[in-house]
Amino acid sequence: MFQQWAADNGYAVLEINEESHLIDNSKFCVTIKDAKKISPTYPLRFRFRNCEICYQDFDITLGGFGYRCMTCRKFAEDVKQNK
Numbered sequence: 001m002f003q004q005w006a007a008d009n010g011y012a013v014l015e016i017n018e019e020s021h022l023i024d025n026s027k028f029c030v031t032i033k034d035a036k037k038i039s040p041t042y043p044l045r046f047r048f049r050n051c052e053i054c055y056q057d058f059d060i061t062l063g064g065f066g067y068r069c070m071t072c073r074k075f076a077e078d079v080k081q082n083k
């Protein structure tokens, strides 16, 4: 399913990191919605993601969680602590 998506989006070969098992989709950052459409079972396999809160593209290997970038993740944690 990833390969079909890759072909549709202009990737000749879809690189998957052997260690992290993340898809190196550097040309096309995905939103959580896109990811679930492309792969309902593995929406967290994409390395380059679009934050669900601030809509900035980010690299999950540098920080963040799920489809939240580092900044928004921190914000979510702050909100939780204030409850």
Ligand SMILES: [Zn+2]
Pocket (backbone or CB within 6 Å): 051, 052, 053, 054, 055, 056, 068, 069, 070, 071, 072, 073
């Ligand atoms: Zn964000």
